[in-house]
Amino acid sequence: MEFVNVIVDISHEKLDRIFQYHVPEALKNRLQIGMKVNIPFGKGNRQMKGYVVGFSDEADYPLDKIKELSGIVEGSVKAESQLIAMAGWIRDTYGSTMNQALKTVLPVKQQVVQKQSRKLMLQIPREEAETLLEEYVRKNYRAKARLMAALLDWDKEGLDYKKASEGLKVAPSVIKRFQEEGIIQIKSETIYRNPFAGHFKKKEEKIFLNDEQKAAVEGIWSDYSQGIRRTYLLYGVTGSGKTEVYMELISRVIADGKQAVVLIPEIALTFQTVTRFYERFGERVSVMHSRLSDGERFDQFMRAKEGGIDVMIGPRSALFTPFSQIGVIIMDEEHEGSYKSENVPRYHAREAAVFRAQMCGASVVLGSATPSMESYYRAQSGIYGLYRLNKRIGGARLPKVSVVDLRVELKEGNRSIFSRRLMSAMEERLQKRQQIMLFLNRRGLSGFVSCRSCGKAIQCPHCDVTLSLHNDGRLKCHYCGYETGLPPVCPACGSKYISGFRAGTQQIEREVKRIFPGAGVLRMDYDTTRTKESYERILTAFGRGEADVLVGTQMIVKGHDFPNVTLVGVLAADISLYAADYRASERTFQLLAQAAGRAGRGREAGEAIIQTYMPEHYSIRTASKQDYEEFYRQELMYRNLMEYPPVFSMLGIYLSSKDEELLKRQAQRMGDGIRKRNVKRLTVVGPADAALCRKNDVYRKVIYLKHAREDVLLNIKNGLEKEMEKEAALWQKLYIQFDYNPLNAY
Numbered sequence: 146m147e148f149v150n151v152i153v154d155i156s157h158e159k160l161d162r163i164f165q166y167h168v169p170e171a172l173k174n175r176l177q178i179g180m181k182v183n184i185p186f187g188k189g190n191r192q193m194k195g196y197v198v199g200f201s202d203e204a205d206y207p208l209d210k211i212k213e214l215s216g217i218v219e220g221s222v223k224a225e226s227q228l229i230a231m232a233g234w235i236r237d238t239y240g241s242t243m244n245q246a247l248k249t250v251l252p253v254k255q256q257v258v259q260k261q262s263r264k265l266m267l268q269i270p271r272e273e274a275e276t277l278l279e280e281y282v283r284k285n286y287r288a289k290a291r292l293m294a295a296l297l298d299w300d301k302e303g304l305d306y307k308k309a310s311e312g313l314k315v316a317p318s319v320i321k322r323f324q325e326e327g328i329i330q331i332k333s334e335t336i337y338r339n340p341f342a343g344h345f346k347k348k349e350e351k352i353f354l355n356d357e358q359k360a361a362v363e364g365i366w367s368d369y370s371q372g373i374r375r376t377y378l379l380y381g382v383t384g385s386g387k388t389e390v391y392m393e394l395i396s397r398v399i400a401d402g403k404q405a406v407v408l409i410p411e412i413a414l415t416f417q418t419v420t421r422f423y424e425r426f427g428e429r430v431s432v433m434h435s436r437l438s439d440g441e442r443f444d445q446f447m448r449a450k451e452g453g454i455d456v457m458i459g460p461r462s463a464l465f466t467p468f469s470q471i472g473v474i475i476m477d478e479e480h481e482g483s484y485k486s487e488n489v490p491r492y493h494a495r496e497a498a499v500f501r502a503q504m505c506g507a508s509v510v511l512g513s514a515t516p517s518m519e520s521y522y523r524a525q526s527g528i529y530g531l532y533r534l535n536k537r538i539g540g541a542r543l544p545k546v547s548v549v550d551l552r553v554e555l556k557e558g559n560r561s562i563f564s565r566r567l568m569s570a571m572e573e574r575l576q577k578r579q580q581i582m583l584f585l586n587r588r589g590l591s592g593f594v595s596c597r598s599c600g601k602a603i604q605c606p607h608c609d610v611t612l613s614l615h616n617d618g619r620l621k622c623h624y625c626g627y628e629t630g631l632p633p634v635c636p637a638c639g640s641k642y643i644s645g646f647r648a649g650t651q652q653i654e655r656e657v658k659r660i661f662p663g664a665g666v667l668r669m670d671y672d673t674t675r676t677k678e679s680y681e682r683i684l685t686a687f688g689r690g691e692a693d694v695l696v697g698t699q700m701i702v703k704g705h706d707f708p709n710v711t712l713v714g715v716l717a718a719d720i721s722l723y724a725a726d727y728r729a730s731e732r733t734f735q736l737l738a739q740a741a742g743r744a745g746r747g748r749e750a751g752e753a754i755i756q757t758y759m760p761e762h763y764s765i766r767t768a769s770k771q772d773y774e775e776f777y778r779q780e781l782m783y784r785n786l787m788e789y790p791p792v793f794s795m796l797g798i799y800l801s802s803k804d805e806e807l808l809k810r811q812a813q814r815m816g817d818g819i820r821k822r823n824v825k826r827l828t829v830v831g832p833a834d835a836a837l838c839r840k841n842d843v844y845r846k847v848i849y850l851k852h853a854r855e856d857v858l859l860n861i862k863n864g865l866e867k868e869m870e871k872e873a874a875l876w877q878k879l880y881i882q883f884d885y886n887p888l889n890a891y
């Protein structure tokens with residue numbers, strides 16, 4: 146090890162590169178990845194700090210340009226090293242600059258003003274203070290008298306500075322004089338903001354786990370006690386008690402002196418969920434979410450770093466909590482798409498969690514009622530351990546699900562957005578004063594063409610995904626670039642009704658109010674939840690029974706338990722089936738199964754009605770039977786046949802540029818270059834126009850690579866990165882992003 150690669154203070158955008166330093170003999174055996182080091186920097190050899198990100202035996206620069214490392218910053222924090230190693234892994238796996246990766250894993254490093262509490266502590270005996278007070282009163286020194294009286298009142302706990310200066314209107318100069326005369330001392334301490342402090346009480350009541358829950362806990366714990374660390378999939382229907390399993394594992398890990406990270410999709414991070422964790426673990430819990438200010442965020446991380454908490458709950462960024470010894474990482478609703486970052490680096494929190502767990506010797510528990518294809522595939526292959534919870538707690542039954550064929554409704558003259566069946570079920574529930582949720586599946590709504598008479602959407606003959614309608618009126622496949630004109634009538638059945646279900650949530654709300662004038666309706670969608678608390682407010686209001694019907698997009702199917710909801714209506718189940726990517730069926734199954742799971746969480750039996758133009762599609766058939774295994778079997782055949790993940794690995798290469806010609810040329814060159822490598826059994830698809838092929842006058846193209854082995858794709862990626870670095874001039878006006886196993890169409 147002759148040279149060390151160092152990243153310099155990440156807050157400077159300009160330093161987004163790696164600097165190389167010579168390693169002094171004395172440090173050769175001590176340096177480790179992630180260590181904080183002192184380095185001479187710039188012309189004046191100013192001493193700066195940096196992080197070690199790698200080593201090499203060869204110099205990447207002329208030898209006389211390479212300076213010598215000054216030293217190691219002692220007490221380099223272990224947690225930080227782990228995070229930096231993670232940044233390195235993220236960069237290698239998902240493709241990004243080191244700086245982008247570091248910004249992802251390290252907490253906001255900007256100067257955040259921390260809340261300081263300043264207390265005035267009386268330094269003289271009480272009798273002396275009382276004498277002084279009398280003197281001030283006699284001499285009519287009012288401010289001094291007020292201050293002294295308050296100091297005597299707050300003798301023990303100290304008088305808050307703000308209270309003295311603002312509350313008692315004592316000028317800072319007076320406080321200063323007291324300080325100078327030795328009457329008081331000012332004690333300051335940093336208060337870390339805890340967004341939920343004081344909201345909850347720890348509950349001592351104990352829940353007894355049922356047999357299925359026990360089997361999961363004891364199985365995982367038995368591995369843990371023997372030093373075995375693995376990833377487990379906890380596959381349990383909604384309401385089967387997964388959260389209790391997580392909490393039991395966490396409390397054991399805490400008793401073992403370690404910490405826990407609980408990942409929850411932002412959308413499911415509700416008051417209800419958080420409450421349960423606070424009630425179990427008290428103030429040793431903290432929460433991260435996107436609405437925290439940078440300061441609050443930073444504080445949460447500081448509390449974790451300094452051992453002030455044991456459990457961090459939050460969306461994917463909570464994974465980067467600087468705990469020193471994580472014992473378990475939980476990922477609830479592991480199938481959720483929001484676990485994958487849609488910004489560079491496009492990492493998947495599931496993979497990143499497993500990596501971090503390996504580094505710190507933690508177990509990983511993935512939980513879901515509808516596991517992702519990836520996780521179930523791995524559980525089936527024995528890579529993940531698998532535990533099942535098949536029963537709902539308290540014997541609540543899974544809801545009865547029925548499917549309504551909208552084509553038949555159309556044929557029989559019902560052109561309303563509600564089928565007759567759903568309408569009568571709604572009427573019945575309203576009479577019984579039970580609640581209803583109407584769910585509009587809007588995922589992938591943009592630009593597909595489907596037929597209202599036969600339900601077929603127009604598909605790419607090569608990729609088996611739905612074609613998407615572009616502004617120029619052409620239908621395109623954005624995996625392979627195939628395109629065709631828009632047919633005037635349905636190619637399958639000749640009907641002229643060829644543009645699916647177009648209603649939005651607002652229209653549905655209006656319809657409900659028109660048909661059931663007495664019903665109270667709440668709507669929850671992107672428009673109504675833009676302000677900070679509105680999401681929580683709407684859910685709470687509905688939970689309190691302030692409305693009979695809740696209309697919403699996929700956000701209503703997550704997290705909350707509404708015992709009085711006995712009917713869930715899914716208005717157009719197939720919309721997400723038409724999304725122009727290979728995960729459309731998986732997402733549809735998940736959404737439908739989860740939506741149906743919302744009904745009947747209480748004592749009353751629940752019912753779900755799924756309206757669709759494609760009742761025969763396996764996603765809809767299996768979801769209506771809540772038959773995950775059957776869905777998985779069918780979907781896996783399709784993935785296998787079409788070489789999609791999880792059977793194959795896939796690498797998306799996204800190219801964009803303002804220069805349309807240049808983009809076209811370079812994308813073609815890149816595609817040809819990859820094909821010329823003659824990698825065995827590699828499938829190269831494209832280049833093709835992206836789903837959004839032009840955005841703000843930037844043109845976008847995609848190339849997809851498929852191969853059975855992940856490392857083959859990573860090799861190609863690394864090769865491409867090197868080539869682009871060499872031909873920097875050619876690629877300068879293009880922006881390239883890599884996306885490993887993409888979730889959404891670019």
Ligand code: ADP
Pocket residue numbers: 352353354355358381382383384385386387388389390538
């Ligand atoms: P999931 O996370 O699988 O949806 P939860 O953990 O939220 O399920 O459990 C559903 C409900 O059942 C919760 O109100 C929870 O407190 C309760 N519960 C879970 N396990 C038990 C148990 N063993 N005994 C009694 N109640 C339980």
Ligand code: ZN
Pocket residue numbers: 596597598599600601635636637638639640
């Ligand atoms: Zn048709």
Ligand code: ZN
Pocket residue numbers: 605606607608609622623624625626627
């Ligand atoms: Zn295609």
